[in-house]
Amino acid sequence: MIVIRSRPLRxxxxxAVPFVLIPALAVLGTLVFxxxxxxxxxxxxxxxxxxxxxxxxxxxxxxxxxxxxxSVMTALCFAGRFIPVLKPxxxxxxxxxxYLGAEAGFLTxxxxxxxxxxxxxxxxxxxxxxxxxxxxxxxxxxxxxxLKKGMVPLLVYGVVSGLAYSFIxxxxxxxxxDQGFSLALYKAAxxxxxxYTVSYVVSNLVFLGLLSRPLGEKLERLHVKYGI
Amino acid sequence: MRSFSxxxxxxxxxxxxxxxxxxxxxRHPAVTVIALAGGLLxxxxxxxxANARFHLFLLGLFAVLxxxxxxxxxxxxxxxxxxxxxxxxxxxxxxxxxxxxxxxAVLYWLRSFTEIMTSxxxxxxxxxxSPKLALALSMSVRFxxxxxxxxxxxxxxxxxxxxxxxxxxxxxxxxSLRVFDILITWALENGIITADSMEARGYGSGKRVPYTDYRxxxxxxxxxxxxxxxxxxxxxxxxxxxxDINFYPRIVSPGMTxxxxxxxxxxxxxxxxxxxxxxxxxxxxxxxxxxx
Numbered sequence: 001m002i003v004i005r006s007r008p009l010r011x012x013x014x015x016a017v018p019f020v021l022i023p024a025l026a027v028l029g030t031l032v033f034x035x036x037x038x039x040x041x042x043x044x045x046x047x048x049x050x051x052x053x054x055x056x057x058x059x060x061x062x063x064x065x066x067x068x069x070x071s072v073m074t075a076l077c078f079a080g081r082f083i084p085v086l087k088p089x090x091x092x093x094x095x096x097x098x099y100l101g102a103e104a105g106f107l108t109x110x111x112x113x114x115x116x117x118x119x120x121x122x123x124x125x126x127x128x129x130x131x132x133x134x135x136x137x138x139x140x141x142x143x144x145x146x147l148k149k150g151m152v153p154l155l156v157y158g159v160v161s162g163l164a165y166s167f168i169x170x171x172x173x174x175x176x177x178d179q180g181f182s183l184a185l186y187k188a189a190x191x192x193x194x195x196y197t198v199s200y201v202v203s204n205l206v207f208l209g210l211l212s213r214p215l216g217e218k219l220e221r222l223h224v225k226y227g228i
Numbered sequence: 229m230r231s232f233s234x235x236x237x238x239x240x241x242x243x244x245x246x247x248x249x250x251x252x253x254x255r256h257p258a259v260t261v262i263a264l265a266g267g268l269l270x271x272x273x274x275x276x277x278a279n280a281r282f283h284l285f286l287l288g289l290f291a292v293l294x295x296x297x298x299x300x301x302x303x304x305x306x307x308x309x310x311x312x313x314x315x316x317x318x319x320x321x322x323x324x325x326x327x328x329x330x331x332x333a334v335l336y337w338l339r340s341f342t343e344i345m346t347s348x349x350x351x352x353x354x355x356x357x358s359p360k361l362a363l364a365l366s367m368s369v370r371f372x373x374x375x376x377x378x379x380x381x382x383x384x385x386x387x388x389x390x391x392x393x394x395x396x397x398x399x400x401x402x403x404s405l406r407v408f409d410i411l412i413t414w415a416l417e418n419g420i421i422t423a424d425s426m427e428a429r430g431y432g433s434g435k436r437v438p439y440t441d442y443r444x445x446x447x448x449x450x451x452x453x454x455x456x457x458x459x460x461x462x463x464x465x466x467x468x469x470x471x472d473i474n475f476y477p478r479i480v481s482p483g484m485t486x487x488x489x490x491x492x493x494x495x496x497x498x499x500x501x502x503x504x505x506x507x508x509x510x511x512x513x514x515x516x517x518x519x520x
């Protein structure tokens with residue numbers, strides 16, 4: 001068995017397997033299977049990725065403090081989704097990932113999706129929302145060193161994640177409508193979703209711009225004071 | 229006898245998964261019609277004539293989605309007419325109608341699901357997978373009203389101190405940002421105190437036990453068995469391509485083979501199960517009341 005010495009690398013690989021490798025395999029899988037099965041393949045891949053994460057999370061010893069702080073951030077995301085037009089969920093997940101680590105960022109985005117959908121409607125799309133918001137928080141944690149350098153990289157990440165969220169959810173829209181993936185329908189979905197895409201990007205810019213300093217200071221202080 | 233929403237959450241979740249799953253994965257107009265009729269019936273049974281806006285929203289969505297496909301997809305042999313040099317085909321039109329009806333049907337079912345599946349019931353399901361995750365989720369649920377109450381307190385104090393006015397937009401935004409700022413500081417510190425208190429009381433030192441003691445009762449098992457048997461029949465029909473119609477390039481139906489008929493019948497019964505259960509409960513309730 002190969003033992004990887006560096007601890008950050010090890011945990012990165014452990015987290016990357018469910019969230020990067022399995023969706024990547026799903027995309028490859030859709031190219032191999034015939035068109036009718038795209039929806040089944042992608043949905044089971046997404047569900048499998050989440051199941052793997054949940055079982056891994058259960059076995060790992062997470063500190064009680066970290067767990068509670070993640071719940072606090074989730075509650076803030078949840079409440080934030082009731083703000084009309086501008087949605088702070090991605091921005092809050094990014095901040096959590098930035099200061100509390102990739103896993104915490106993933107959890108915050110994912111749990112916010114599950115919980116808020118009790119009000120906004122549960123459905124198969126919840127699985128894709130979990131993955132999309134979770135990944136946004138997760139990669140903020142992975143890239144935290146670069147994103148903490150200044151406002152510009154953070155805002156760039158905000159724009160990219162806003163676009164990514166919209167693009168991921170539109171893949172789902174097309175899969176649901178057509179069962180298979182059709183490029184023409186995807187283009188139509190992307191175009192019709194432009195107002196939403198703009199609102200995601202603007203939300204991220206506004207909330208990251210407003211919150212990154214005060215919220216960052218507080219999360220940093222939490223780290224200094226309590227060692228989270 | 230319990231009404232459908234009082235069955236075990238795991239049973240309920242599996243039921244909705246099978247009903248919506250079959251509707252989504254079969255491309256057969258009969259399946260779509262059954263799903264739509266069943267979903268609408270169940271929704272009306274639970275909500276009566278309320279929520280007219282939801283019906284209107286679905287109707288609008290249906291119209292838009294049904295039109296999208298024939299305008300974008302030009303597959304199919306039977307050309308109806310030509311717009312801007314691109315042909316609109318009968319097959320693409322019917323395909324769009326079927327997809328749109330399917331999505332409307334699934335949305336009806338999921339609306340009922342969202343109503344039935346409260347967050348408390350979610351704890352039962354996540355608790356079965358991961359108690360730790362269930363704890364984190366339930367804490368978040370509790371934090372939302374708590375933060376709301378705290379935010380009101382902070383807001384009142386700030387206003388009493390004369391720190392901002394609500395009739396001035398810039399001042400108002402500044403004020404609510406400050407309230408949010410204070411709220412976050414308080415929420416994070418409060419979270420640490422909660423965590424320390426949990427540890428002091430022995431969180432994580434033993435096996436966790438849930439507050440609500442959900443247990444499978446006789447009717448849960450019976451319902452689960454019925455759900456699985458009917459689902460298996462549908463899957464058998466699906467596996468034999470009995471519940472799939474090819475739209476492109478020409479509509480090819482599998483016809484009414486015994487397997488297709490069995491699959492459709494099974495799906496029809498599956499879709500009606502909760503309505504039957506709830507109607508039975510209604511009747512029983514009336515009989516009990518009139519007996520005195």
